[in-house]
Amino acid sequence: MITRQFFDWPAFGWRSHFDELDRMRRQLDRMMGDTESQPFRGPGRGVFPLLNLTEDDSNYYLRAELPGVKSDDLEINATDNNISLNGERKLPEENENARFHRRERDFGRFSRAITLPGKVDNDKISANLADGMLTITIPKAESAKPRQIEIK
Amino acid sequence: MADTQSREMQVKEKQEVGQPEQTRPAPVFTPAVDIFETDKEITLLADLPGVTSDNLNIDLNEGVLTLAGDIEPFENPDEEDLLIEYEVGQYYRQFTLSEIIDQDKIEANLGDGVLRLRLPKAEKAQPRKIEVKAG
Numbered sequence: 001m002i003t004r005q006f007f008d009w010p011a012f013g014w015r016s017h018f019d020e021l022d023r024m025r026r027q028l029d030r031m032m033g034d035t036e037s038q039p040f041r042g043p044g045r046g047v048f049p050l051l052n053l054t055e056d057d058s059n060y061y062l063r064a065e066l067p068g069v070k071s072d073d074l075e076i077n078a079t080d081n082n083i084s085l086n087g088e089r090k091l092p093e094e095n096e097n098a099r100f101h102r103r104e105r106d107f108g109r110f111s112r113a114i115t116l117p118g119k120v121d122n123d124k125i126s127a128n129l130a131d132g133m134l135t136i137t138i139p140k141a142e143s144a145k146p147r148q149i150e151i152k
Numbered sequence: 153m154a155d156t157q158s159r160e161m162q163v164k165e166k167q168e169v170g171q172p173e174q175t176r177p178a179p180v181f182t183p184a185v186d187i188f189e190t191d192k193e194i195t196l197l198a199d200l201p202g203v204t205s206d207n208l209n210i211d212l213n214e215g216v217l218t219l220a221g222d223i224e225p226f227e228n229p230d231e232e233d234l235l236i237e238y239e240v241g242q243y244y245r246q247f248t249l250s251e252i253i254d255q256d257k258i259e260a261n262l263g264d265g266v267l268r269l270r271l272p273k274a275e276k277a278q279p280r281k282i283e284v285k286a287g
Contacts (some may be wrong), residue, residue: 023236048161050237056230063226065201065238067265089161091186098188098195105184105199108159117234132201132265133226 048110049085049134057146060116060138067132068105074129076136078122083136084113118144169244179241183219187247191279194251194271200243201265202226210260210269217247219267252276 049064062083066074074087091107119141127136167182186197196217200208203221211218221243252274259270 023239026239048163050163051235052233052237053235054227054231054233056228056232060234061227061231065265067199067201070264094188094195095190098190100186100188102185102187105186105197106161106164108161110161114235129264131204132199135226 047112048106049112051112051114053114053116055140058140060118060120060140062114062136062138064112064134065132066129066134069129069132069134071129074134076125076127078120078125078138080122081116081118081120082113083116083125083138084111085134086111120144166238179239180244181241182245183221183243185245189251191273193273194249194253196247196267196269196271198243198245198267198269199265200262200267202240203243203262203265203267205262208260208262208267210258210267212249212253212255212258212271215249217249217271219243219245 049066052063054061054063064085066087066089068091069087069089073090074085077084077086086109088109089107091105116138121139121141124139125136127134129135164184169180169182183198183200185199186195188195198219200219200221202223204224207222207224209218209220211220223240223242226240249271251271254272254274257270257272261268
């Protein structure tokens with residue numbers, strides 16, 4: 001039923017219907033060969049870095065694309081079920097006589113925080129930065145893991 | 153770059169490549185690049201997060217430089233999406249070079265998801281200072 005569907009959405013703020021719709025629309029556009037349309041920006045988006053959050057039974061996985069960011073320039077903090085990312089992307093100084101033809105790569109400081117939808121085990125969070133891709137693995141708290149109930 | 157301290161990074165939506173169409177129905181993005189030139193060489197820097205050196209193809213043919221990067225899926229198939237703000241796909245970009253490049257001396261370096269490509273100009277393309285003798 002439709003009413004149930006509406007109230008069935010998870011209660012965390014960052015997952016909006018619009019994000020989902022936006023993604024579907026872009027996928028449809030791609031199928032139709034329409035690349036002209038402008039991306040729609042849903043609430044909570046537009047802050048660097050863009051994040052992808054996925055889960056399986058035991059972990060949450062938070063991923064971000066951070067090309068050119070050194071692990072020394074990145075700080076990850078976890079409190080309760082909040083994860084915050086702070087850092088700076090520095091571009092090396094180039095030859096001062098160089099003439100720039102294109103300058104599309106951005107640099108500067110960034111900061112982003114996200115609240116995870118469930119309880120997590122803060123002590124066992126691990127992060128890996130490889131090839132400009134950050135992956136943070138956040139184990140779920142024992143109480144939040146799905147448990148299979150044996151039927152007697 | 154004196155104002156580095158106060159500068160905040162802005163989000164840039166990945167730009168999708170329009171033409172030519174791909175045989176595989178996966179998104180293809182245009183990587184952000186910096187290109188600068190000195191008297192001796194052209195340097196190209198490209199952001200290619202997630203691309204490893206095995207999956208990067210650089211080709212220079214008849215003055216057209218092609219960058220093509222493939223991404224291996226890094227999510228486990230049993231992961232469920234909770235929040236997706238960016239999409240992952242291949243990278244593709246082409247440039248026409250007006251300078252003559254010394255193909256043997258091209259150097260490519262990929263680290264932290266950033267490609268650094270040095271394209272040295274061929275000897276004859278380098279500017280030569282012509283001395284004018286007084287006589």
